[in-house]
Amino acid sequence: MPKLEFFSIIQDKEMIYMTISEETMRARRLFSARLEAKLKEYDIKQNELAKILNISESTVGKWILGKSMPRTMGLIQQIADYFHVGKSYFLEESPSPRPSKQDATPLPPADGLPVIPIDDRNFRVPVVGRVAAGQPIVADEEIIGYEYIDNKYSKDGHEYFGLRIVGKSMEPTIMDGDIVIVRRQDYVENGEIAIVLIDGEEATAKEVKESPEGITLIGHNAAVYTPHFYSAREVQDLPVQVIGRVVQLVRRF
Structure with a gap:
């Protein structure tokens, strides 16, 4: 670089x-x-x-x-x-061998409420309290509210949803109770914060570092969560699945 x-x-x-x-x-x-x-x-x-x-x-x-x-x-x-x-x-002059965010694969539409345009500048997205494997991301019973975000995001063909964060593993970047706006996609670049499903459990927000050997999930609060490495085999077998990239943080005082 x-x-x-x-x-x-x-x-x-x-x-x-x-x-x-x-x-x-x-x-x-x-x-x-x-x-x-x-x-x-x-x-x-x-x-x-x-x-x-x-x-x-x-x-x-x-x-x-x-x-x-x-x-x-x-x-x-x-x-x-x-x-x-x-x-x-x-x-960087040479394109990355991995897809960029712009080309990241949109995940299938969620079986829930779509984003709703409000005006020329804003649209609303559903906020859920958790994301679990095998369930629609924005299932009606999981929706806890809505957030309004810039309409520029609606032009890229991807789906967005909000997720309320529980836990302190990403402090001080993301605090317990914050809401993150997530762009649904199956890939993020190294150093970005992703929403990741691991071994069929509920999704977690972590910084991602990927290499040919595997993937490392990094919390920003080492006292709560130390970096955890998953080998390429574990990524496939568990599996470890990126379901979105955090694009915005909503914090209320």
């Missing part, structure tokens, strides 16, 4: 100037091309993206021209989340 910024400072007599590395230039060109493609795909203007990200339009313009790129991974992640892709889409 390329560094966001890398340059050298050269001093010649009384002049000091910077030379930007070829690595940084390649990273800027890649980011520019990928961002411009997404803006066209979503029919979004530069000034609209600037408002969404709460930055100046001139900054977005410099990104498009390849003169600069976001300086923090947090901002790149924010852009990636908006366009429903992973950070690697903007940072």
Whole structure:
């Protein structure tokens, strides 16, 4: 993965100037091309993206021209989340051999209530208290309420649902009682938080790290849940099944 910024400072007599590395230039060109493609795909203007990200339009313009790129991974992640892709889409030239979030396989529709559009900007999704193997995710008896989320999510062909979190294994990222909005899919990228079914038990929210050898589920509260590795054989035999990716957190005080 390329560094966001890398340059050298050269001093010649009384002049000091910077030379930007070829690595940084390649990273800027890649980011520019990928961002411009997404803006066209979503029919979004530069000034609209600037408002969404709460930055100046001139900054977005410099990104498009390849003169600069976001300086923090947090901002790149924010852009990636908006366009429903992973950070690697903007940072890596070679496509991943595994599917991206955009291409992740939608799971079959749940045998319950569909998402319901509210207006041009919002739609509501059902929130369940638990997800268990062999049961519809949004079965009527499991619905505990509804949440309203940005209508942009309704355009990608995937189903969304809310899940109330019970337990402290993901604190401080996700607290006991929080509601997470989940995009139904069978794949997530390393480092993302997924909803995972294990051995026919109820689903759990964990950070996922996957390798050819297997999958590791990571809680953010090591005092409650230490990282647990499942071999490739266990993933198949138990099984260990990703059923969605957490895309939004709802917390009320």
